[in-house]
Amino acid sequence: MNQNDCFYLGYVTKTFGYKGEVVIYLDVDDPSYYKELESVFILLEGKLIPFFVDSIRIRPNSSEAVVRFQNTDTPEKAQHLTGAEMYLPLTLLPPLKGNSFYFHEITGYEVIDAAKGLLGPVISVLELPGNPVFQIQSGEKEVLIPARDQFIKKLDRKNKKIYIEAPEGLIDLYLNEQ
Secondary structure (H helix, E strand, O other), X not given: OOHHHEEEEEEEEEEEOOOOXXXXXXXXXXXXXXXXXXXXXXXXXXXXXEEEEEEEEEOOOXXXXXXXXXXXXXXXXXXXXXXXEEEEEHHHOOOOOOOOOOHHHHOOOEEEEOOOEEEEEEEEEEOOOOOOEEEEEEOOEEEEEEOOOOOEEEEEOOOOEEEEOOOOOHHHHHHOOO
16 A cells, blocks of 8 residues: 555554553544544554554544554554554545545646636645645646635535635735736
8 A cells, every 4th residue: 555545544642451452543523433444554664554453442522542453462562553653545535525625636626716717726735734725836827825715615526626716916916917
């Protein structure tokens, strides 16, 4: 499994008890979606290694779960997993509705502004702390638009288009149309 074909699920925080269980942190919106998890890929020494889940208990009102993996039945065997990142294939991402999207899925979508029209395709989403930004290729120029709900008016998955209403003057800063 290639890391580019996966999404980051979370990481192993510490061992738990004497049966080889571990506490994992799930870096997801809804941890309960993963209560039937059968396996994960754990990043060890730069490689994604599959680990099959024997049991998982999601802690109430928490992003943590207690997990026991197959063939990890002692604290010593579990200890080498602490701090390791966990991944799942992109195909296991929960489906989103409406204007919600995963950053990786909108690469290539055409961005259309209410005032300026077609800007160009999304080349990536820059994950800045607390403020993801659409990186759009508009002809020879790059346009950066905050990926905020207030600016996104419609996401058209079928036609791969994102309709936005950028703040007045923002696009002009990039395209020099003042």
